Amino acid sequence: MEKLKQQFGVRATDSLFECGFYSRDMAPVPSLLVDPLFNTRPDIVVRPVDAVETAGILKTAFADNIPITPRAGASTVYFNSVPVKGGIVIDLNLIAGIEDIDEAAMTVTVRAGTTWLELEKYLNPLGFALKSFPSSAPAASIGGWFSMMGYGIGSIKYGSLLSQVQSIEVILPTGECRWLTNDTKPPLAWFAASEGTLGIITRLTLEIRRLSSMKHFLLAFTDVGEMRRALESIINAPVVPYNLHFADKRYALAMQSLGFSPSDTASSCTLGIDYEGSRAELDIVQNMIIRLFGDDRTIRLFPEEEARREWTGKFNALRLKRGGPSVLGGEIWLPVKTLPGYLADIKKKADCYGLDLISYGHVVTRERAAVMTLFYTNETRIGSYILDLAMVKKIHDVGYRHGGWPYGVGLWNTPYLGRIFTLPYLNELRLRKQMLDGRGIMNPGKLYRAPFFLNPVSFAVGMGTLAAVRRITGRSGRR
């Protein structure tokens, strides 16, 4: 550690004050629950500027068996970028900037710490655009999203981020620097969704598209079944949307009460559909939407201005927090076809536990949607807040019954590993980890197995007990 401090000077710190800021991500989990179990405060934080410096840190860590946690935007919620065993946090935000656009190949090479919004802002004036990006683009980094699931806005049309990345520069736990493609050993795919547990990505070459015009639609339905039928006709139509997002009535109501949504969506679930393409394609789309929904009196088609407003607010789902002050919830990777059943069961759960559950999400493949279901609580009322934490498992359980599982793992979703991966695939992942990081220095405690306190059985018992207490006492953080 001393060596790193000397080597990095003002770009390394072991100050208790500073390191404390790296001991959390977005998740407001009370210290009471975290501190006795995990060492989330790094011993040192280092900010390298490039691959060479990053390799140097990894060599030192490898030699001395020091845990490494990569951290970029820290816009994740499962402690993905928070250490659980102290050690070194590598803050990757200085490894940023756009290196090259290859117009012939339609690719861009970008450093991993660049945010998606920065890249899009760079590309657009040049007549290019991203094929997809997360709805946290102002904060999320290119390397961070690649290291997570990589589905978001644009995925339904252009596929996962993994399918768009042609090569990556990665520093392996030994400090070795490699350029990986689909044909190398290991292939770059191993690093997608690996959550910083196999190495550190410093550069990526990814596909881009030509910037095109857009058309936006916003529909409101009184019935979720209707909405699912509409979703299916849109998904199966010849022109694929760029973005397809939906929200239930509770979401519309919450947004309306906060003044963010038109008042006449409040009694409906809504569907936002965004297309990009040539003028001719957009004309086809316009006619298609009118043909599909124009005559149906149960469906409301909003003026395009409202639809464009929804699109403009695409990064701002967190505005919901204004109704909180705190929110808890779960994000589920759900089959589109089970969405109505899921929402109906969520409503039952809400009634049973006296919760106000709000759901919204994006359809990100033809079959799957990433659905967020959340509820308001108050983290300052520690007792009730801990009881509310049990409700997160209830949400995941409803998702599981409808063929869904948590989107992303980190630390907090390790109890659900058996739902997220089949055993053979989990074993395959463990094998990769063993091959590349036998010493287990890269982001230890995440992704591959649940720590003792989070093993599925004790976790289920613990959460079940809390849920029962909550139900009997009627206590919740909100009240």
Next chain:
Amino acid sequence: MREIITKPFTGMEDEALICGRCGYCRSACPVYNVVGWESATPRGKIAKAKEIFSQGKQTELSAEFVQRMAQCTLCGACAQECSTGIDTRKMWLELRKRIAALGREPKAYKALRDNLQEKKNISNFSNDERLEWAQDLDDPAVLKPRAGAAVGYFVGCVSSFFPQAAQVPLAIAEIFSKAGVDFTSLGGEEWCCGFPLISTGFVDEARQFIRHNVDKIRQLGIHTLVASCPSCYSVWKEDSREALQGYDLEILHTTEYLVRLIKEGRLSLQEIPETVTYHDPCDLGRTSGIYDAPREIIRSIPGVRFVELPHHREQALCCGGGGTLQSVDAALAAKIARLRAGEIRSVGATVVVSACQQCEQMLTAAVREAKMPVRVLDVSQLVLEAMD
């Protein structure tokens, strides 16, 4: 037209809880972009404020946190980006107030407050010398306080006492004279507008200054006030409302007033063959919503080729000079100014115009240091040049 995003502010404790730690504010923050540590991000500071004030862990109020709170230009870029609509600028002001109430403010803030209370201005000079700069005018007496004048010019401390900034009031006084504006000033009765006190957490102390200035304006029977300093302007516009109740006072920034003079045909502008860019002062743009007036003025000068900086209007980068940052960390302020100088270089401007004497000082130092062949002017100086 003023375009300000109005955001509900439900109190510091609640807003700190609403923050989702998403980090949208982080990339926009000039201080974070220079300092680079998480503790310097808006979300980091809010997280700590949440611990201290929303969760009652007063022991977390460390000297390091106080330093981070002082390392902020109050530029409001974070508020612009905030995904949950937190008025973070208001948050910083409130936090500085709380820190001062606990007696934990930086020494430099205390010194500034004591000096202001003694001198009524931010310099070491006696307040009687407010109109020293006017000695360079053909007729310095034109600024002597006079009841019933059509326009009261509120000069501001920096323009009044710092020779580098004197060109701004000189240009304004000359333009007004040439345009036949019936104007006056408060002379030695102009006190600091109160912004330095508000921005360092001494809000109660600031009220005395605000009340004094309002009383003087009332006594002179002035009904149109023009301020050239965006911070003074924002205090007049927002913080003086209560003191001004029942008194009819139109409050304008010089850029708004100059546009009016141009539209009325009272200024005849000659050609200036230069490539001009405009730096939006944070307190004029994001805080007060004035983006168009300065651009209209620049565009109305024949021969000017106007180019925007990469970050402009709502997204403009700060010059580093706001939030009383210089008094606690001048080196950091200068580094922020360098970032802006880099943008100025990238657009190939020969003149960079702004509408704030503080921004102009920061940018002048930065372009000089970078040896850039660029002149930094106040919009009023550019107008005067076009009139000569």
